[in-house]
Amino acid sequence: MSGSTSKPAVGALPDTTAERPVVPVALTWLAWSLFAASVAALVGRVRFGFAPEIPGVVAVDGLTVLMWVVVAFFGGVVHSYSRRYMAGSAHETEFFLTVFGFVTVVMTLVAADHLALFGLLWLAMGLAMARLIGIVDGWEQARAAAAVARRYFVASSALLGVALAALWWATGATTVSGVAAAADALGGPIWLVAAGSLVLAAMIQSALVPFHGWLLSSMTAPTPASALMHAGFVNAGGVLLLRFAPVVTGDATLMLAIVAVGAASALLGKLLKSVRPDVKSKLACSTVGQMGFMIMQAGLGFFGAAITHLILHGFYKAYQFLGAGGGIERTSPAEKAKDATGGFRVLDLAVTLATGLAGGAVFVLLTGKGTSVDSGLLLVLFVVFTTLHAARGAVGHAELPAGVRYGAVPLAFLPAITVYALVYRAVSTLLAGLPVVTAPTELTAVHGLVAVAFLAAYLAMEAGVHERSRRLYVALLNAGHPSPGTVLTNTGEYDDGGA
Template sequence: MSGRNSTTTVGSLPDTAADSPLVPVALTWLVWSMLAASIAVLAVRVRTGFTWEVPGVVAVDGLTVLMWVVVTFFSGIVHSYSRRYMAGSRVKTPFFATVFGFTVVVMGLVAADHLALFAALWLAMGLLMAKLIGIVGGWDQAQAAASVARRYFLASSGLLGLALAALWWATGATTVSGVAAAADTLGGPVWLAAAGALVLAAMIQSALIPFHGWLLSSMTAPTPASALMHAGFVNAGGILLTRFAPVVTVDPALMLAIVAVGGASAIGGKLLKSVQTDVKGQLGCSTVGQMGFMIMQAGLGFFGAAITHLILHGFYKAYQFLSSGSEVEHTSPGDGTPHTVGPVASVAGAAVTLLTGLAGGALFAVLTGKGTTADSGLLLTLFVVFTTLHAARSAVQHTSLSATARYGAVPLVFFPAIGIYAVVYSAVSALVPVSAVTTDLTLLHGLVAVAFVAIYTGIETGVHERSQRLYVALLNAGQPAADTVLTATEDYNEY
């Protein structure tokens, strides 16, 4: 952050327990209390299956209480972390107030049933996140980044407003539940406009390609705000598609299109990450790719899997951002891009990777019942295996093990990970009030899957690095907005 709004500190940071303003302390305790209350409500929900509502305004169902727990947990971590991170900053109290306000707005969003309330909270969520991105008032690049993000979020809110207005026009319903109940009557140009606008709004909020520019331009945000953004805010696209699942599942062609755009972002995010040189930039591109996986799962009709993915990704990405400083300290330049399976990998190593993936897919199928028949569940299993295997290999890659030892270590990480994924998926699916909508596989599904596997394998083996033209194209596509980039060290000099 810019030092223009910070007090110069010499020596150790102050004791946050004894030298914190009242507002950060009170809000931190309040958020953790909200987490405890949310866990209690979730336990009651699991035990009794209750649904509480204010008719026509809010409806508290399984997805609501689950997201309350997730949101307050991430927010509590960010609040606690920020008491040290923001120590001495003049914007400490406004920062905490904004983070807490964001938390409350998101909790309201997942409970909102009235269409107007849902749209208003969606808009407020975006504006608060834009404020966090530009929280440092004297830093021109931060203000530019906030402006970029704000434009994207206003576009997303405009598309959502268009979609909700069209759904109200088509169904006469003023609530999310009312629209869902009348989804069987939807069709024609009005439905297509509404469904298309919903998908576009979700893509912008989740920073899918080609709307990833705001995310890569938001690195001026304080690190805890980035953690909240990548662990929570971008997940809103999955929440939106889940809430309006009956609308987007009307036509299998639209669902296939959602799979395709999600797959493009999953591949694109991985490619963009390969040319990033800074830790936060790499994490941002990783988020773009992981949100692509989440949208793919929604497009396949498995909304419980999409929610599972956003939760697990949130835990992983929050940890990655909050520990990004130590990552910089422990990373030294290398001569090339490391691959756990690369051009020089042995045939035996590639075979181990393939067999590990197949065994993991079988385990997921046994635990969840998905992938045992020729329907979209087979693709779900395939994509879950890919994303989990990638995460396992990334974790092993950052160890000091030899290249040969990594092949043996990957299964040791992968099998527990995919087992946890399957268990969490089953538990989440029991809470999400949307049943899976499986579709029969078509030739187009096959083409999407083959293209995805071929491109992903090419990236893993480093084939894409042989093309200088591709490198330049990726470098250009992964650049943040020009006015958000530091061009002089003095703009970032805290002292």
């Protein structure tokens, strides 16, 4: 113990009507202007085929305008939220400049066509996020967390650089679109280096296991920066795989490997979440799991589903982080005691199973996926699984009357699945001009093994097997522990840092 005492942190909220630096106000206005312009670009794309380009440098397509709207919206929300959150901070102006810079870099990245420009913007995106993580220079843990994140992001950029150089060497193309057009001729060791590097770069960016350490060490980031990170930054792995889908879909074995690593992260994210004590760390572990699902959908050949997942997850996770204070209140001991009352009865199981199967049927009916003997069956299986998991949690709320629980669960989740399926169809339609949006693979025995292993592991977790194994529990604690230098040991240090 250092023996120091922390200063009181309780006081009146800043007066947002008082005189404030002009930069946050101007950048917030600009952020929402970008959103309005992005919506106009999306409408122009849908109605009039809006597709401007600077040949060989940038090209606007369906993915570009879609990500413009999503990223600009999150940027606007974070700017507006931060007006009060960062009020009075010594780093307020720098924070707003960095957030706005990050948003503009990402919006340029999704339009970049030149390989060198794409690689440089990928690096700039990572460096901007590392700066947001360590925005409080006087806080030792923040500096350490920024250094950890920066190492991961530079490694991701280096791998991407290797992939882009290998693709240029193999195809002679200097643009993303040129590589896609020549992808059919790829093969051999150069293709393996390029494809493997692309997948590893995406895994690092999306914080998949075993590269999740930077995300769990990033808790020093201001809460609005965390929202931007989890809602936008980690999703770049899915965008990368879609941009270079013609490269990674050329080999069924590689696609199967992508499914396997995605499934492993989906499961381990859930396991790590179960042993974390604080709300933000739980949300970070949840992101690891959700990014696993996103990468797994890409591995199944359904890139439209992966983009749909990252968009919906982004909205959900931004809400979760910006409302993290309410999450702490909802997980108080009194609330946990109420949730723990009652048991999971036979009728609960019947309603949960019926809701899950009905959700899968709705998805098949609206999207047409799962009607052929290919990887679409696994996509539907995971939709059923996700619905089952959500319905089980809702049915388990014992404080609600039984009639309300059993009637409300299907009435709530089936419309949600309907919305998801319709959004998926809309996203797939918007992405239709890309070289590869849907590339279902032939089902193999290994796909079956992955599905069975996933289901068995999930059932074991629900049964609490990991909680009864002391060795496994300790292993999960260690695997989910952030880098030692980033851990806050004295709350006074946080107060002194001025965050």
